Amino acid sequence: MRNFLITITYDGSCFHGWQIQKNALTVQEVFQDALFKVISERPDIKACSRTDSGVHANMFCLSMKTEHKIPPERLKGALNRFLPQSVAVLDCKEVPLDFHARYDCKGKRYVYKIWNNPVRNPFLRDYALHYRWKIDEELLNKSAQDFVGKHDFTSFCTDDGREMDNMERTITHFSVKRDGDMVMMTVEADGFLYNMVRIMVGTLLKIQQGKIPADGIPDLFAQKSRNHKGITAPPQGLYLQQVNY
């Protein structure tokens, strides 16, 4: 038996997220179909995480076991031939048999992109949030530092029906930077709860609008409530940027 770690990238606007589902095209489905064409097997696939419909991945990792003898470089090339243009395999390598793409993940980095100009950018309609009004990136960067550290993120996630016994996560980095008309929010943590990045981004935009005070994040942590309707930023700005093992 061999274990492979495969790194892919995909344009989330073409898919209803990573995880396979009935009646909707997902990245997992097209990946498994391409894999079947190469190795004539449908091994169980362990993914580093799930992504929502419309969320992108510059880097997404998965592991899978097979007895097939294909060399990693040939597997990479063959998968890229059978995958649609909206997905690409960046790397394939053999890893120890006990490696698991989710359990062995030490941390991840997400980027959220905001096109900050009164006029929309036609090229970014599926690749960034369009926000017409002024964003003070220095103000938001300062507020965002209150997210950094170990916290119970109950106030900053959506109930997805999964039982969670531990709502604590540790954010190691949160920055808000501007490059021309593009505002980029970058978050690194040991793990993320459901919708956590999009709710933190939405919270910062509410701070920008004066609907939440600039120093209001500690209060929201203390509330431990999911009473944040309408605060989740839309998916098209979000990119899974890096996965650390």
Added chain:
Amino acid sequence: MRNFLITITYDGSCFHGWQIQKNALTVQEVFQDALFKVISERPDIKACSRTDSGVHANMFCLSMKTEHKIPPERLKGALNRFLPQSVAVLDCKEVPLDFHARYDCKGKRYVYKIWNNPVRNPFLRDYALHYRWKIDEELLNKSAQDFVGKHDFTSFCTDDGREMDNMERTITHFSVKRDGDMVMMTVEADGFLYNMVRIMVGTLLKIQQGKIPADGIPDLFAQKSRNHKGITAPPQGLYLQQVNY
């Protein structure tokens, strides 16, 4: 009567080019439809040029005459509300009555983008040419300087059925530069013949492949023949970048 100069940008992957045609969606059609919703008129529209199916515009200019009294800023806002997300109006202003978006154009700049990596970029499938093999941008930049100056471009255009009495154009700038895995070819001229940029880009790629010698461009000019089958680079890498008046 008033004359408007309107600057737009559009994602060409959503359209069969600029110019209106039966049975295919074009930028001109969606623009005229949005305009009709705003001013209840269908004025004759003069465009700076035509773009082919799949070709993008970061800047595209048109002029049109109307007796409507709408202020330019309101026209811009209203058009942006009615246009699809794949088109945006960047600027609207009043110009002298004798201004014509095509005849008064002094020059244009195009950019051609090439994703130069063995693995495709899923985000650029409609926004750059994917070229897997090594590109020596310094070699190509040197060869490209033979395009600069006043030449008869018969060898570097496609016959589109229009009578052309003058095949001379003056290229004022041609550069080939690399930014990481992206190679950008930038061309400025007083005017362009049909497919001229895409054929020049295709010629440079043939030089990269050794199928045309690095100093072969003057010979091609001298041939004055359109015997260049398969040399036209595909549309998705091409952007109309700037229009000068």
